[in-house]
Amino acid sequence: MADSNSVSRADILLGRLSLERRAARVLGTVEARVAHMRTETRHAVQALFSGREDEFTRTFGDDYLRSLKMTARFADAPRVEDIERFARHWRPLVPPEPEVRAAVIQAMNARYGVSPGTAPLSFESMGYGDPAVGEAYQRLFGAALDAAALPGREEPTAAAVTEDGDLENQALRDAEAALDWLSVPAGTVLMREGDQPDYLYFVISGRLRVAAGYGREQRVIADLGRGELVGEIGVLTGEPRTANVTAMRDSEVVRLPQAEVLRMAHQSPQMLLRVNHILAQRLRVELSPRHRTGSSQLTLAVVGLSPGVPVRELAARLVEELAALGPVAHVSRDRAEGEFPRLRTADPSQDGELLAWLSEQEARHQFVVFEADREPGQWTDLCIRQADRIALVADESSGPALTPAEERVAALNGSARRELVILRPSTEAHPNDTRRWLGTRQVAAHHNVVLAERAHVARFARRLVGQAIGLVLGGGGVRGYAHIGAWRAFEEAGIAVDTIGGTSVGAIVAAGIATDRDAEAMERLGRTFAEGGITDLTLPMVSFFQTRKLTSLLRKHTENLRIEDLWRPFFCISTSLTRAEPVVHSEGPLWRAARASSAIPGLFAPVTGANGDLLVDGGIMNNVPVDSMRAACERGPVIAINLSPQVEHSDDYRLGPSVSGWRILWSRLNPLVKPIQAPSIFTTLLRTTEAGSIHRMRTGQVLGMADLLINPPMEKSGLLDFRNYDGLVKVGYEATKAALDQWLAENPELKQRLGVKPA
């Protein structure tokens, strides 16, 4: 041992050579972990006090890559006090064998000159004091394991003042030292409503849910991820906690005690300003109609429901498509075993080093995709536990019955969002049995996907991470032909619409698009409707128009498809007259939903819903359902087309307080009398249908929830002017094209997210 470059008989016979090698590796892992934690806490402090919160998510990755490039060392070489400070956290990285522990103690002492006196926690973590380790040390190094064998060495701490230039401020340094690192298992409650405030928390990795209310009535306020702050209000004001905060999955946080926060608030006005800024920003975001609760950073698990499902291929394709949205890591058992070969025989969830590595993956990537094994087992369990969202993948070979994999998911991670993926063999025909799969399952969404179709996988990827591109088509009677022109503008711009919804005529056009029609097919379809005589009058017992033609056209052109079988998700809104509430149609026959959504009261006969309710036009409740789309898209861009101006063009109506149809007819026939200008009963009925929800949209800011709202100029066209088909299509096309061009020009970063191919 005296000369580390020679070898002695004792080295070989006692196996010291290999033990030293292992100890060096363990020490390297500990250093990497400590360096990671130190970098993270330092960035947390900077984010809190120097306003670099926005940069937090990428700082670690940048530092890490830079240090690898420059020096192959960590940006922050661990210092003795860091190793000691995080001793409890690197403890799981030290193997249990007494011989290895003895060798690690020896190596740590040799490298850092620490002794049990100067670094008691570190020595405890290495097994100092365990008689078995003492014996092993005696056997290996021929000396008793005590303070005398481990001389401390006073070393100038590598504080590197120059490197820590922006940490010179003593307040920041103190804060860093006072930060406490916590690993919290899934389900841990960090704070409860009504508790006295004790700490301010900062999320390093994982997911925290903020919710208020009691028991089952908990309302989710936010899901917090990496780089976000929680608990600052209570700590500063001393008021009891206003919400519950729970770890949704295994998470890592740093916390700062209240006393420390207050002390620093006195010392550093900058910090108070910073917290004020965060609060103001948060308030602004929460008040904004575009407020999004979902986190942009997600861990995803791909879990097969039966052994034959190509989980590996789907995971790989998912990773490819997510790369367009942000940095993504693919974690499979092969990859993990490549990093840590011992996992072949050990339980991965017990492996501290693996978990530390996973948390670094999460720190460095926006998305981490966990690929489960084909069979249930320890690796699959780990994937399930680590995930915010779980894609349960079935193919047509797997039965609709609940599988053991799903039972594991329910048992291990009930809070993760579950989505069902049904892999289909080809796009030749729409599926017709999705209902069978959904019947027994509680899933937040489902995806019909053909693996060979890139567009399908891309859509699945965007929807899974809550970045789907949603298109909402509003009601507006015959003006709905403008939606058909708008669709051509989308096609030309190359924007992949992932999910589509609408109300009234918007629902009819959306149904056509949802069945995978391109612009040309939509234009043909629109003409069929325009010339189909759907407004033929009938004896007005139930309605003015014959409903038969509209119904048969809808049935014919939706091929009797059911909504849940569509490749492209669809929804529409109708109004239940029975219950006086809006109805969101997201399953069942497509024609029936579209027919209900567009049943303008008085003009078209109502439809009876599955539960017997009387359903009429959704325009009464929600004429441009941006809010429903926002719920399905979370953070994704939502584009809405509104055909109902807030102020309708009014003809120069001149009609007295009492007017009869006979008088109007007479005034029009008699050339000597000035004709009475009066709105038609149809116009009045349609505008009546919309008026309530237009008013609500204005006050409730429904339209404001859209990222892009397009208002084609409709004032000049009548609500039931069926002859002006080409003109309406043109207006819709031109307005949409102009709006999309301007939007993409103003937000060039959107192009990649929207799947727009570079021109």
Next chain:
Amino acid sequence: MATIVSVHSFRGGTGKSNTCANLAVLMARRGRRVGVVDADIQSPGIHVLFGLRGDDITVSLNDYLWGRASITDTARKVYSAEGGGEVYLIPASMKTNEIVQVLRQGYDIRRLTEAFRELTETLSLDAMLIDTHPGLNEETLFSLAISTAVVMVLRPDQQDYEGTGVAVEVARSLEVPRLLLVVNKAPSTLDARALKERLEGTFHCTVAAVLPHSDEMMTLGSADVFANKYPNDPITRALDGVVEMLLAETDTGPDGTA
């Protein structure tokens, strides 16, 4: 205690395994009971000289090192001499996955000491020969450290000279009691006596034999043990001389207790 001899070379291709097998057979001819361990677990091969194919090895040293078999189960008799001498081979696995497993998981070579003790007891062995992995890795160093003698095989080649210098130095630091050099594949044009003197002067250890290059040996191509096929060849006699040296100081006869 039995004689433990490591047959080693710093570089590959010196004829190490061949030499080891011949020494074993010649010891058996002198009535000794000999064990041969193929400790070259990453590139095994000595079984071929005893007429075994990889597929014939059903239980191997690998099984013992990973606790799947007792060491006695792995030993098989591969040679019997008229005077009662026998050679037992403990082969290493030729299965690809088991060799790869060595690279992945490693093994505790220290289990070999226990194995030797058990083998010498149950098979009443007089000598153990270890066919080592060329070069210096921890397993090889361990074999050297537990040996009573090391036979270092080299060719008359500058690379081998330099490498052997390192191996000899390490063997000395491991306090190996006896160190013998065997020069193999010497061209007939080389003056054997002058070479022996030069090497002994350089390395300060005995050159036990200088074996000439042999067409018969090459033709045999490891299909058999040379000493078995050509008992009266000068090479066989020279190797027998090495055996004599190895046995000389450590025991007195087949039943000797040294």
